[in-house]
Amino acid sequence: xxxxxxxxxxILLGGxxxxxxxxxxxxxxxxxxxxxxxxxxxxxAAFLILTVVNLLGLSxxxxxxxxxxxxxxxxxxxxxxxxxxxxxxDILPPLLVTFGLSVVIQNGLLEGFSADSQKLSAGPxxxxxLPLGPITVGVMPLLTLISAVAVIFALNQxxxxxxxxxxxxxxxxxxxxxxLMGIRPRNVFAIATGIAMVVATIAAxxxxxxxxxxxxxxxxxxIYAFEAVIIGGLGSLWGTLAGGILIGVAQALGAxxxxxxxxxxxxxxxxxxxxxxxxxxxxxxxx
Amino acid sequence: MTDTxxxxxxxxAFYGDFQALFGVDLTLQRGQALAIIGANGAGKSTxxxxxxxxxxxxxxxxxxxxxxxxxxxxxxxxxxxxxxxxEGRRLFPSLTVEENILIGAHSRTGxxxxxxxxxxxxxxxxxxxxxxxxTALSGGQQQMVAIGRALMSNPDVLLCDEISLGLxxxxxxxxxxxxxxxxxxxASVIVVxxxxxxxxxxxxxxxxxxxxxxxxxxxxxxxxxxxxxxxYFGVSA
Numbered sequence: 001x002x003x004x005x006x007x008x009x010x011i012l013l014g015g016x017x018x019x020x021x022x023x024x025x026x027x028x029x030x031x032x033x034x035x036x037x038x039x040x041x042x043x044x045a046a047f048l049i050l051t052v053v054n055l056l057g058l059s060x061x062x063x064x065x066x067x068x069x070x071x072x073x074x075x076x077x078x079x080x081x082x083x084x085x086x087x088x089x090d091i092l093p094p095l096l097v098t099f100g101l102s103v104v105i106q107n108g109l110l111e112g113f114s115a116d117s118q119k120l121s122a123g124p125x126x127x128x129x130l131p132l133g134p135i136t137v138g139v140m141p142l143l144t145l146i147s148a149v150a151v152i153f154a155l156n157q158x159x160x161x162x163x164x165x166x167x168x169x170x171x172x173x174x175x176x177x178x179x180l181m182g183i184r185p186r187n188v189f190a191i192a193t194g195i196a197m198v199v200a201t202i203a204a205x206x207x208x209x210x211x212x213x214x215x216x217x218x219x220x221x222x223i224y225a226f227e228a229v230i231i232g233g234l235g236s237l238w239g240t241l242a243g244g245i246l247i248g249v250a251q252a253l254g255a256x257x258x259x260x261x262x263x264x265x266x267x268x269x270x271x272x273x274x275x276x277x278x279x280x281x282x283x284x285x286x287x
Numbered sequence: 288m289t290d291t292x293x294x295x296x297x298x299x300a301f302y303g304d305f306q307a308l309f310g311v312d313l314t315l316q317r318g319q320a321l322a323i324i325g326a327n328g329a330g331k332s333t334x335x336x337x338x339x340x341x342x343x344x345x346x347x348x349x350x351x352x353x354x355x356x357x358x359x360x361x362x363x364x365x366x367x368x369x370x371x372x373x374e375g376r377r378l379f380p381s382l383t384v385e386e387n388i389l390i391g392a393h394s395r396t397g398x399x400x401x402x403x404x405x406x407x408x409x410x411x412x413x414x415x416x417x418x419x420x421x422t423a424l425s426g427g428q429q430q431m432v433a434i435g436r437a438l439m440s441n442p443d444v445l446l447c448d449e450i451s452l453g454l455x456x457x458x459x460x461x462x463x464x465x466x467x468x469x470x471x472x473x474a475s476v477i478v479v480x481x482x483x484x485x486x487x488x489x490x491x492x493x494x495x496x497x498x499x500x501x502x503x504x505x506x507x508x509x510x511x512x513x514x515x516x517x518x519y520f521g522v523s524a
Contacts, residue, residue, distance in 0.1 A: 166382065166389065170381070172381065173379040174379060180341070180371055181365065181391055181436070182365040182395075183393055184360075
């Protein structure tokens with residue numbers, strides 16, 4: 001029974017990784033941009049939520065409603081004024097710019113908030129648990145996974161049921177021809193990055209409640225997110241959820257065998273998937 | 288307003304240092320179907336790219352309803368009333384047939400002649416295939432989707448770049464059979480064709496291009512076979 005419990009805990013942890021990864025997957029799927037600052041932007045969002053909580057005395061769950069639109073604006077501006085200028089046939093300039101951005105965000109946060117660890121406090125719900133048959137699951141991890149599924153579902157609805165989603169997919173397929181349809185690819189990219197930052201803010205909420213965070217932890221979040229996206233298949237949102245869960249389960253199983261193996265087991269699972277299916281579990285047919 | 292819908296004056300175009308168009312002049316009358324013929328590399332597609340704003344041009348070199356549009360971007364050109372069926376169709380593989388058609392109306396605000404139903408009426412086979420991925424259709428059906436997509440913006444001017452390329456003659460005939468209805472809708476049409484016979488059949492006016500210049504222009508019945516041959520190949524028959 002302990003194995004069932006371990007796997008369930010891994011699946012729940014995977015929800016958090018899927019939330020880290022969903023924004024990355026969205027941006028990559030639409031504009032083939034690997035945002036190396038994604039982890040730092042999640043940490044930035046966590047500090048933003050913390051600031052709103054401290055200033056207004058709100059619950060983090062309410063503060064996220066204020067932080068999310070701010071982060072949308074941050075994403076929109078970042079894409080419009082920085083990333084759109086470097087997007088092109090060469091993949092190196094956007095990589096360098098987002099790498100630089102990662103350094104800038106980390107140092108900016110260090111300057112503003114110091115290197116001290118911080119945490120978002122959600123109150124009694126943090127310790128609450130639910131009996132689920134023979135095992136017990138924490139309410140917060142369960143909420144995290146439910147949120148991840150809801151976010152991925154909502155993004156899929158946006159992609160496949162709305163005019164904006166149609167423009168996202170068309171621009172992703174062929175930006176020049178999309179222009180002939182009256183679509184402005186740069187505007188589409190700016191909206192997409194804005195939405196990715198809203199998702200990053202939701203990820204930041206659960207990151208900040210689950211564990212301590214400080215300005216330097218962004219790159220490690222990026223690695224989990226990146227692995228989840230690659231495992232799932234580039235550009236596939238449900239694949240990203242599956243990728244996050246796979247890493248979560250691998251980490252939980254690794255930790256059950258030996259606590260030192262937790263992180264390593266996740267990375268090994270990633271390498272194994274790459275060896276067996278180099279294009280990920282659910283690659284898009286036209287990539 | 289004059290009867291001229293699109294007017295091109297002394298248009299030049301460059302790819303880097305390479306000059307692809309040399310002082311092209313062209314006039315499209317309202318309701319007219321104009322065919323541009325020419326061999327590979329004559330500058331036909333470059334002219335289409337310049338008109339649609341993919342290639343930047345001087346503002347005054349292209350006038351739509353007397354308004355300078357040469358400096359507009361591709362989305363802006365679509366919004367002022369010019370849409371294109373691009374060479375090679377360029378359907379969006381992630382979109383279904385219906386979504387490919389609907390995306391043509393992305394920036395449209397008002398109503399107009401062309402609706403999804405009107406497109407299905409023009410090409411009934413597309414209604415049966417509407418949930419298929421656009422790129423899963425045959426070449427001819429894909430071309431129908433590309434034409435439907437371009438019509439959805441209710442353009443004043445429809446540009447068709449090499450729509451018969453790679454298609455069987457019977458399919459080409461079916462596609463061109465839709466042109467009278469397209470012209471009835473009020474759209475003026477420019478057809479770029481390598482197939483001279485087809486161009487002469489469908490157009491009221493024919494221009495022949497060679498090496499970035501217009502070498503011949505006139506009504507199909509006025510143009511002799513030899514004159515077209517000379518203008519097309521640059522040598523006497």
